Structure formats: structure tokens, C-alpha cells
Amino acid sequence: MRFGALAVMLRRVCIGDTMATLHLGQVLSFDGSPFDEGHDAVWHERRGALAVEGDRILAVGPADAMRAAHPAAEVIDHGDGLIVPGFVDAHAHYPQTGMIASWGKRLIDWLNHYTFPEEMRFADPAHARAVAGRYLDLLLDHGTTSVCTYCTIHPASVDAIFEAAEARGMRVFAGKTCMDRDTAPEGLRDSAQSAYDDSKALLERWHGTGRASYVITPRFSPTSTVAQLEALGALWGEHPDCLMQTHLSEQVDEIAWVKSLYPSARDYLDTYEAHGLLGAGGLYGHAIHLEPRERDRLREVGASLIHCPTSNTFIGSGLFDMGGLTREGQIVGLATDTGGGSSFSMLRTMAAAYEIGQLRHRPLHASELLWLATQGSARALHVDDRIGNLAAGMEADFIVLDLASTPAIAQRVAQAGDIWEALFPTIMMGDDRAVTSTWVAGRKR
Incomplete structure (x- = not known):
């Protein structure tokens, strides 16, 4: 000092x-x-x-x-x-609390088999409120004081998490997940217009109220039509002080799927960029299998890449290039990605990031791991002047x-x-x- x-x-x-x-x-x-x-x-x-x-x-x-x-x-x-x-979790899915640690599927099968049926239950506002409270209490038990989370297509799921956060005094970032393509099940589809209208209404209700921040949230390109991506890109353009979160290049079969759905796109990132969904307030979850052009554009605009190590190993997605991405100046946050991630604990998440770093021949120091879980994630969320x-x-x-x-x-x-030798065993073996x-x-x- x-x-x-x-x-x-x-x-x-x-x-x-x-x-x-x-x-x-x-x-x-x-x-x-x-x-x-x-x-x-x-x-x-x-x-x-x-x-x-x-x-x-x-x-x-x-x-x-x-x-x-x-x-x-x-x-x-x-x-x-x-x-x-307090730990800052930069990417999570609170509606998946009840299905965390579900066995052995690749991403697309895992979504269809576990995630989508669970998220349909959030049509019931009482269920959403119960899970939102339970989820935030679990985070607090594990030392997480702020989180950026996806909700479901149901506006009540957004109200539930912000109400629960307000009751606990927590700074929380959240948004209605938008999906209108028939790749999502019928019970979880909205439309381009309703996605815009619902998101705008929720944004106006919650953004900047107390410690709440609204995040525009297309789930990912495979579950949105061009019309919906354009509508959400327009909404972001109207409210550039909001963040926007989505997924990018998590698995190689996902990337092939995106290419089949968007044959004219230069790459996965272009499916967002072409529709106004690339910018400094963008949070791109996973970002494992990036093309050189994608890396260049993400760095140029100052977007945030969110590393989700327990999820990446649990679902078998791949090894995030922490060393290469940080060397080239990318902004990186750390996240549990529950329930694809297998733990609510940011300590466990730090341990998994260390293990992935070892496999990438760039082991992370305890100081780097703690920074990622606090100030690094806050920086990715553009609030490092307030938390972290x-x-x-x-x-x-x-x-x-x-x-x-x-x-x-x-x-x-x-x-x-x-201090680092004293802290590292807690990072590797610690829990709540x-x-x-x-x-x-x-x-x-």
C-alpha cells in the first residue's frame, strides 16, 4: 500500500x-x-x-x-x-439450480434433456420465486455477493431474481432469456416482437433500481431467428448503458450447428455482429473455440469473455485459452455457469481454472485466480469501480x-x-x- x-x-x-x-x-x-x-x-x-x-x-x-x-x-x-x-460470478443460469450435476450429455442433448424441461417450470411465478431465493442463499453461503444470471423466457423469472436480490441487498445482473426459433421447445419460445417488448418493459422496471442491472439476453444464435437478434440488437442500441449477454463458441458441434443455421455468416461471432449484438458491453460466455477474426474483433470492441471452467470440463466443451487471450489484451471474467457448471462455489471454479491452465501449460497463480473471481469479473461487468x-x-x-x-x-x-501458499490450498480444496x-x-x- x-x-x-x-x-x-x-x-x-x-x-x-x-x-x-x-x-x-x-x-x-x-x-x-x-x-x-x-x-x-x-x-x-x-x-x-x-x-x-x-x-x-x-x-x-x-x-x-x-x-x-x-x-x-x-x-x-x-x-x-x-x-x-465478495466473489463476483459473471455468468450463471439460476433457473438451472435444481438440475445442477445432471449426468453426462453433450451441450445440445443436455439442453434438450435437462435444461429446457426445467426452465418450463418457471411459467409458475411461485416456483420462480422459490428457486430465486434458494439460489441466492446458496451463493451467499459460498461467498458470492454479485452474479450475472440468465433467467427464462418468462418475465416473472426476472422479477423473481431481482426481488430476491433486493431483499438481500445484492448487486445482481439479469435478463429475460429470449428464444424464438423452433430449435427451442414450443413451451419456451417467444417471438421477435415479444422478446423486444418484454425485455424493454423489464429493463424500464428494473435497470438502475437499487442494485439491479438489466442485461439484454439472447440465449444464443441457434435458438433465435435473425428477426429476434435484430430486435434485441435494436433494443441494445436504444439502451447502450445495459449489458448484453449470450454464448459463443462453447463446443465444436455447436459451432457446426450455427454454421448450418447461418450459412452466410463469416463465423459464429458474425451472427451477433451482423445484428447489432457486438460491443463493449457484450458478455460472451465460454469463447473456447475462437477463430482469429473473432479474437481480433472481440479485442477491438472491448467485449468481455467469460470463462466457465467447471462447465467446460463437466460438459466436455474444451480448454479455454486463458494465457493467450490475456496476453493479447482480452477482458476476461470468471463464472460458475450453474447448472452446466458443477458447483455454486467460486473457490471450486478457481480450482478448475487452475487445472485447465495446467492443461494449457499456463498455470494460474493464486493472485490471478482470486483477481479473476473478484475484480476481474467486476471489470468484465463494467462495475469494477463499485465492487470486486x-x-x-x-x-x-x-x-x-x-x-x-x-x-x-x-x-x-x-x-x-x-500468503499465496496459505491461500492456494483453500482455492484448491475449499468449499462453503x-x-x-x-x-x-x-x-x-
């Missing part, structure tokens, strides 16, 4: 904020990206403090200096717990990790020589037991 920045933080914590709370423990925050700056991007204080007032972080610094600067604050001592930003880090002025979403949560992890940590508390907008959840 630079001394000048620390002095500013300490001055801020002294100015009239008598209701502040000091959280003591190990503290880890980012001054930049470890992919670009290595360990110099990370600040770790063995005995640090996080000052919170209301829903905002006031200051971060060494515990002794923070306590001296703010003697009237309530103190919560987390002992040796590691205070880190511990710094003055940021929203107070953070978690406390027990770095010795199980006997197996504890015996390894006992031999650790630095490692998350001792989750704080959303400054409140324990």
Missing part, C-alpha cells in the same frame, strides 16, 4: 463517521491486475482493518493505525481470517475466509511460507466451510 494513499484513507475514516465499523483480520486488496503487474498489483496486510460505514468502504489499512485513527468505531475481530472482496475490490468508496461487499477450514487444508497451511461470513452492502448475510 502506498503511504500517500494510506494517509488519504486514514483521513477519510476520521471525518465524522462515528458509526463506522472496523473489521480486523488479514486484508487483501488489488492496486491493479496480477496478469499485468504480478504481485505488485496486490496489497496484503497480515493484521489489517477494513472500515465500513453504511453500505460503503471508508478505508483500508494496518489495524493499529486504523484503530488509533478511529477509536470510537465498533470493532469486529475476525482473527486470522482473510478479508477479501476493497478500497475507499467501494460498495461494502466482502467475505472472510478461514484458511484452515478443514484438517486437510490446515495441515498444508501450517507449512506455508507466504471456508467462508466464515459474507457481508453484503455492509451487512452480514
Whole structure:
């Protein structure tokens, strides 16, 4: 931590904020990206403090200096717990909560056999509300404080997740999934016009309300007609402050399917680009099997690629090129992709990203993995000025990790020589037991 920045933080914590709370423990925050700056991007204080007032972080610094600067604050001592930003899951399907870990299908069969029948149940608003609450509680248990999720074609599924998020104070990104092509089952099809109308109405109802952000959501090109893609591209053009999420180049047979449905397209990405669905606010899930032109265009426009490692291995999709994509300047976020992903845990997701990196001969360091699950995903969602880090002025979403949560992890940590050796076993072997508390907008959840 630079001394000048620390002095500013300490001055801020002294100015009239008598209701502040000091959280003591190990503290880890980012001054930049470890992919670009290595360990110099990370600040770790063995005995640090996080000052919170209301829903905002006031200051971060060494515990002794923070306590001296703010003697009237309530103190919560987390002992040796590691205070880190709350995890940010950049791509998920909350309606698939009930069918997570369904056995052994390729993507297209998996959608038809498991996903679509499950999503039809969301025609019942009561079912949508029950699953939305259960899903967000599962995320909080695992230390995830923000998520970007697909809903179903039913507008009530969008209302359900935003209402559940509002009740928990969570920053959530979500949108109605749009599908009008007969490749989707009859009970899950809308139309180009209804997709536009429903999405616009939901956007006007929710976008920017509290911590809600609406995301324009064509599921992917194989389940949308050209007319629907054009309608959603037009809606995005009318509301460029919204994000847009979809899927791209997840499996090789999917790419062949897209080529058969869009024979005049230059490549998979062109099915979006030609209809106004390529831009800086675009979130492209998976992006494993990209052509050189696609990589160039994604980088040129500043789009975000979302890595979903447990899903990619569980469904057998392929190995994301983290090393090559980050070297060439792509923006990358990290995600569970539940229920194609096999875990609600971002710790497990980080572990899978490490394993895929090993197979790609580019193992990710613990600092890179944690950054991807926090500030990296926040950056991909264009909110890294609000969430994903511990710094003055940021929203107070953070978690406390027990770095010795199980006997197996504890015996390894006992031999650790630095914070990264102490954190890495929790990344590789940790689960919800490692998350001792989750704080959303400054409140324990």
C-alpha cells in the first residue's frame, strides 16, 4: 500500500463517521491486475482493518493505525481470517439450480434433456420465486455477493431474481432469456416482437433500481431467428448503458450447428455482429473455440469473455485459452455457469481454472485466480469501480475466509511460507466451510 494513499484513507475514516465499523483480520486488496503487474498489483496486510460505514468502504489499512485513527468505531475481530472482496460470478443460469450435476450429455442433448424441461417450470411465478431465493442463499453461503444470471423466457423469472436480490441487498445482473426459433421447445419460445417488448418493459422496471442491472439476453444464435437478434440488437442500441449477454463458441458441434443455421455468416461471432449484438458491453460466455477474426474483433470492441471452467470440463466443451487471450489484451471474467457448471462455489471454479491452465501449460497463480473471481469479473461487468475490490468508496461487499477450514487444508497451511501458499490450498480444496461470513452492502448475510 502506498503511504500517500494510506494517509488519504486514514483521513477519510476520521471525518465524522462515528458509526463506522472496523473489521480486523488479514486484508487483501488489488492496486491493479496480477496478469499485468504480478504481485505488485496486490496489497496484503497480515493484521489489517477494513472500515465500513453504511453500505460503503471508508478505508483500508494496518489495524493499529486504523484503530488509533478511529477509536470510537465498533470493532469486529475476525482473527486470522482473510478479508477479501465478495466473489463476483459473471455468468450463471439460476433457473438451472435444481438440475445442477445432471449426468453426462453433450451441450445440445443436455439442453434438450435437462435444461429446457426445467426452465418450463418457471411459467409458475411461485416456483420462480422459490428457486430465486434458494439460489441466492446458496451463493451467499459460498461467498458470492454479485452474479450475472440468465433467467427464462418468462418475465416473472426476472422479477423473481431481482426481488430476491433486493431483499438481500445484492448487486445482481439479469435478463429475460429470449428464444424464438423452433430449435427451442414450443413451451419456451417467444417471438421477435415479444422478446423486444418484454425485455424493454423489464429493463424500464428494473435497470438502475437499487442494485439491479438489466442485461439484454439472447440465449444464443441457434435458438433465435435473425428477426429476434435484430430486435434485441435494436433494443441494445436504444439502451447502450445495459449489458448484453449470450454464448459463443462453447463446443465444436455447436459451432457446426450455427454454421448450418447461418450459412452466410463469416463465423459464429458474425451472427451477433451482423445484428447489432457486438460491443463493449457484450458478455460472451465460454469463447473456447475462437477463430482469429473473432479474437481480433472481440479485442477491438472491448467485449468481455467469460470463462466457465467447471462447465467446460463437466460438459466436455474444451480448454479455454486463458494465457493467450490475456496476453493479447482480452477482458476476461470468471463464472460458475450453474447448472452446466458443477458447483455454486467460486473457490471450486478457481480450482478448475487452475487445472485447465495446467492443461494449457499456463498455470494460474493464486493472485490471478482470486483477481479473476473478484475484480476481474467486476471489470468484465463494467462495475469494477463499485465492487470486486476493497478500497475507499467501494460498495461494502466482502467475505472472510478461514484458511484452515478443514484438517486437510490446515495441515498444508501450517507449512506455508507466504500468503499465496496459505491461500492456494483453500482455492484448491475449499468449499462453503471456508467462508466464515459474507457481508453484503455492509451487512452480514
